[in-house]
Amino acid sequence: MMPTIDLSWVRDQFPGLHHQQNGNSVAFFDGPAGSQVPRSVADAVSRYLLETNSQHGGVFEVSRESDAILERGHQALADFLGARDPGCIAFGANMTTLTFAVSRAIARTWQPGDEVIVTRLDHEGNVSPWVLAARDAGAVIKRVEVNLEDGTLDQQSFLDALSPRTKLVAVGLASNITGTINPVRSMIRAAHDVGALTYVDAVHFAPHGLVDVMDLETDFLVCSAYKFFGPHLGVLYGKRSHLEELQPYKLRVATNDLPGKWMTGTACHEGIAGALACVDYLAALGRRLGSPVESRRGAIESAMGAIQQYEQQLARRMLTGLAALPEFQLWGIRDLHRLDERVPTFSITHPRHSPQEMAAHLATVGCYAWAGNHYALSFSEAAGLEPNGTLRIGLLHYNSADEVDRVLAELSRLA
Ligand SMILES: Cc1ncc(COP(=O)(O)O)c(C=O)c1O
Structure with missing residues (x-):
């Protein structure tokens, strides 16, 4: 079995993840717009x-x-x-x-x-x-x-x-x-x-x-x-x-x-x-999982394999949670047997709340997500989603299962 990533080590590398809003930790679901950086990058x-x-x-x-x-x-x-x-x-x-x-x-x-x-x-x-x-x-x-x-x-x-x-x-x-x-x-x-x-x-x-x-x-x-x-x-x-x-x-x-x-x-x-x-951060993540003498490319391969596996666990949790909230429409693959055909980026819409309202609500409770067409304009047009687009909740390997539960609970409150 592939070794799993050490989430607490990962999160320690990213000072931005420890940002607080009104005394509470925030959860970053805006990775598709841009990720946080490890301290070593700064x-x-x-x-x-x-x-x-x-x-x-x-x-x-x-x-x-x-x-x-x-x-x-x-x-x-x-x-x-x-x-x-x-x-x-x-x-x-x-x-x-x-x-x-x-x-x-x-x-x-x-x-x-x-x-x-x-x-x-x-x-x-x-x-x-x-x-x-x-x-x-x-x-x-x-x-x-x-x-x-x-x-x-x-x-x-x-x-x-x-x-x-x-x-x-x-x-x-x-x-x-x-x-x-x-x-x-x-x-x-x-x-x-x-x-x-x-x-x-x-x-x-x-x-x-x-x-x-x-x-x-x-x-x-x-x-x-x-x-x-x-x-x-x-x-x-x-x-x-x-x-x-x-x-x-x-x-x-x-x-x-x-x-x-x-x-x-x-x-x-x-x-x-x-x-x-x-790139060296990703290689370091990979070396923590595999042999210390691996080439940088080998270490990156290990890191990305473990990231993919971990993110699929988060995607399963998110999709299972969203399936229990049928008012939300998910635009993308829902099937838990097809997790290797998607990355953990979830675009959703709701019949009464616009993506912008939902993103604004989530922001007040420290869940940072994005609303709009995300410049994927042709899809948004084809799906009849213009001008508002979708609420996009994006997960990266530094997100936790608790954060997934937290955003699902907020969506449930909205619904
Ligand atoms: C899939 C995809 N392609 C292209 C771009 C544009 O990238 P850049 O901001 O580096 O021009 C983005 C940015 O969000 C993107 O998500």
Whole structure:
């Protein structure tokens, strides 16, 4: 049996979790919007600024030290994503900014009439950049439909959308509104079969399970460190051949080498130092479960396996509790036998209380959740949930069973 995570050790690492409101502890269910960070991440950001703050490429000692940290940051994120080559990892302001840059570069290769596939389950960050780039290139956008009853992607509609003219498929690894884990591996295979590139949004999935770009064989993948216990920073992986061949919009003085070619202007060095520390936090969590000599990637694999197992226990508790509150409609997979098809992100609506009212009520009792469409606009539209969207209760591995019971009790009071 897989060893389970030591929740009290985990919670000790996150000072933000000990926040009090009116003398009571608060419970953070806003992980899908952004996670809390371990103390080691904040320390790494602070240490970078206080001890090694410098610009890239100087001939003096502090700049060299700073560059060494940046290099370790690329290696850490390569380990986190399962990439063998740290040169294939670029950092940017956030996922959205990176996606605009990549979409603009890829769209330079499109011809009028070429086709691009996006989905109705994705966050706008993986939709709008492609729609706008397609418009500029005269390419056609096709959309994968959703099954509203369980919040999954309609695979037949995906297969129907594919054609020899498909140039790119943009899809999320997990939905930030329904929590669905999409069958991205098989979608990538099908996309490659028609010669299309794939762009995977792993922002929502990354804190919940192991990302493996080699196994996925995706051409590109993006995530955001602030969702997996790091600072506000976006991360791009691309296959080396694509990153070398494609031409991003860039200054003529800027490097053509990887990964700098894809990192416009001066990077957020302190953020990269923090991202390195958040990967090391996950590795430390993994090492507590497994062999102390494991490689960092091995330790991350252990950590993510244990996180997934623990989060499924929380998801079971949440779904069981919600089943006993039938006034609430859950948008996503409810079936306890399908827990490996979802992450513990729960979107609910109520016939009398708007998501905004429910979030405001929960906030007064120290339960921090989010209301709205969460930028998963196409799903919210397809489900007829606009303009209010859903109340989203998101769990991460630092949440406890008591916190799940606490939010369920508050929902029960509301109902
Ligand atoms: C699934 C998903 N994709 C993309 C984004 C956008 O990420 P960023 O804020 O890094 O641009 C988010 C942010 O909430 C998200 O949840």
